[in-house]
Amino acid sequence: MPSNKFVLNMAIVHLLQTFIVLPFVFVSILFQEWIFGDVFCKIQGTLSICLTMANVFSILLIAVDRNCAVNSPLHYSMTITKKRTNALILSTWVIAITVSVPPLAGVSDLQYQKSWAMCTVTWYDSGLLTLAYSCVLCVLGFMLPFIRITWIYTSMFKAARRNSACTRIHNVKSESNDISPPPSAGLDGGNDVSVCLSRKSAWSKRSTSSQMSSLFGDKLKAVRTGIFVVVSFTACFLPSSP
Numbered sequence: 001m002p003s004n005k006f007v008l009n010m011a012i013v014h015l016l017q018t019f020i021v022l023p024f025v026f027v028s029i030l031f032q033e034w035i036f037g038d039v040f041c042k043i044q045g046t047l048s049i050c051l052t053m054a055n056v057f058s059i060l061l062i063a064v065d066r067n068c069a070v071n072s073p074l075h076y077s078m079t080i081t082k083k084r085t086n087a088l089i090l091s092t093w094v095i096a097i098t099v100s101v102p103p104l105a106g107v108s109d110l111q112y113q114k115s116w117a118m119c120t121v122t123w124y125d126s127g128l129l130t131l132a133y134s135c136v137l138c139v140l141g142f143m144l145p146f147i148r149i150t151w152i153y154t155s156m157f158k159a160a161r162r163n164s165a166c167t168r169i170h171n172v173k174s175e176s177n178d179i180s181p182p183p184s185a186g187l188d189g190g191n192d193v194s195v196c197l198s199r200k201s202a203w204s205k206r207s208t209s210s211q212m213s214s215l216f217g218d219k220l221k222a223v224r225t226g227i228f229v230v231v232s233f234t235a236c237f238l239p240s241s242p
């Protein structure tokens with residue numbers, strides 16, 4: 001499924017962060033300084049920014065994918081195609097690489113920050129280019145994704161509430177119809193056929209009601225997951241935004 005590619009992409013980002021960023025952070029914590037030289041400091045800082053951006057965009061893509069699956073299930077296969085999925089994943093990496101390159105071109109300096117135990121942009125630099133670059137990272141790396149993700153899961157929550165109301169109304173009508181006896185009961189020999197048809201109709205309604213309840217349950221589960229994603233996203237990326 002195309003949606004699995006979004007999850008796989010995020011898993012790859014996490015693996016790269018684990019093997020490229022975290023080992024140097026761990027060593028820096030042990031030695032309380034950067035021991036790998038200035039050149040590698042810039043390389044490691046650039047890779048860290050790139051992977052962080054790719055991670056944020058991956059979370060956003062998963063949110064968009066879930067929104068299409070929940071709110072437009074009939075059009076999902078036409079909206080999230082294999083070609084479009086590959087293009088979206090490629091675009092996240094292109095944007096992430098583009099955003100992370102400017103420090104190497106002298107737009108901002110990458111230095112070891114003891115409080116972070118890693119090389120990153122010197123946010124305290126008062127230069128105009130550094131300030132502009134910091135704003136770009138903050139907007140692209142936190143503000144816009146946060147607003148978009150929050151809006152997506154809010155719309156999913158509203159859709160789940162509407163479906164919940166429709167499901168309750170449908171269940172009430174089904175129960176009311178099940179209680180009502182067939183109109184020809186007790187009149188002639190066709191009663192058996194009438195009763196069978198009535199029972200078949202009741203079973204069909206119960207099956208439909210069960211399917212609607214199951215669908216609502218899936219949407220509610222997606223909404224709960226979305227709330228967890230928004231809270232986790234805020235807790236993890238807000239402290240790291242400039």
